[in-house]
Amino acid sequence: MKVSSPKIPLTPEEKLNLKKCKIKLHEIADMDIMNLSQCLQSSFERANYLRGLAQFQTVPSIGPKVAKRLVDLGYYSLQEVKTEEGADLINRLEERIGYWEDPCLEDSFRCIVHHANHPESNKSWFDFTPDRKSYREQYGYPTTRPTIAWYEKKKNTNN
Structure with a gap:
């Protein structure tokens, strides 16, 4: 089964940081907030927001x-x-x-x-x-x- 990637509003810098950390978009939903924050080089709040968007999109049809x-x-x-x-x-x-x-x-x-x-x-x-x-x-x-x-x-x- 193909895993679909969530649509999340990443900045170009955040996209680059994810690539450096070797993290794929579909992995964000299950990540620890602290690890995501460190990888993105963003605030805890920003990482929590992005993970929330990703996690809810794991639900079929959402x-x-x-x-x-x-x-x-x-x-x-x-x-x-x-x-x-x-x-x-x-x-x-x-x-x-x-x-x-x-x-x-x-x-x-x-x-x-x-x-x-x-x-x-x-x-x-x-x-x-x-x-x-x-x-x-x-x-x-x-x-x-x-x-x-x-x-x-x-x-x-x-x-």
Whole structure:
């Protein structure tokens, strides 16, 4: 099976440093933060950020944009999301950014939490759509949910 490389925003210097350390992009997800920091010649925080992006992209069907949304919430590893709920993650994100996201992002968050607890799983984000729909039908959304949708936000920023 081909191992895919994560898409992470490395500087040219960081790319060169990884090459000097003989580290491939797909290895970053499993690296010790201190070792990664030393190899990149970067701060611990920067190494943690990059490893988080890489680690979330190890989950089937999860790409760099979804990984970044989770890191933006302050999660940097699959271990950290093990006890979370996809619905809670999306609720917190939407409150933080001020608009509601595409419902598929909640499916993706549910997928990541699932994989944190079942690393051998091959499920993709779309396998969690029925769970989300059922949950939202039963519990709805928080009363504090923003009223602006992601597509309205994009339309307003393009004007």
